[in-house]
Amino acid sequence: MTHYVGILDGADDVWGVGVPDLPGCHGGGASPDEAIADATSAVREWAEARMAKHLPLPDARKVADLLQLGGIDSAGGESAVMIAVLIDSxxxxxxxxxxxxxxxxxxxxxxxxxxxxxxxxxxxxxxxxxxxxx
CATH class of the missing domain: 1.10.1220 (Arc Repressor Mutant)
Structure with missing residues (x-):
């Protein structure tokens, strides 16, 4: 099973998770848990659509790689979260x-x-x- 790094950001009742390795893939919700759950569903749908076109999934980068590239602004309140990709066969x-x-x-x-x-x-x-x- 593959895990992609999601970037969680938000405050109060507006939260979002973007997945840098999957362009255009993101989720949102009124809490961090809701945003992560929504992003998990979005990642599965993104991956299934890609696989339906017989295209490979992008390699998942590590948190350390994204931190080194400045992809996560921890000083600005962003956090890395792991998003599991479970695809039905x-x-x-x-x-x-x-x-x-x-x-x-x-x-x-x-x-x-x-x-x-x-x-x-x-x-x-x-x-x-x-x-x-x-």
Whole structure:
């Protein structure tokens, strides 16, 4: 899995994250967490659109490289955040999991409430955890 550096900046209820290695890719929100979550979705969409055109993804630079190039203005309040890129392969694979019976019942109830299958619910929860959504 690839991680791109995002640059978080903002104050009060206006926050944004730009991803220097992915031109035009950015996210925003009323809090840092919302802006990071939005940027994570934007990175996935950016990458999927690029891959649909059979174009490679740009190499992800390191935070140290961006700092050295002046790409992050820490004195001006900018912070580096890591944005995970999780791209679906489009090929489902069967997996055997062992879960506590009580947890499985709770998963099934919540999946049903949301109109999802157990697999879709677990995949969604895993994606949120990997991508850092709260």
């Amino acid at each position: 489009g090929r489902p694979v069967r997996a055997n999991l062992s879960l506590d019976a009580g947890l499985l019942a709770a998963i099934d109830a919540e999946a049903s409430r949301r109109g999802l299958t157990r697999s879709a619910f677990i995949a969604s929860a895993a994606r949120e955890k990997i991508e850092g959504h709260r």
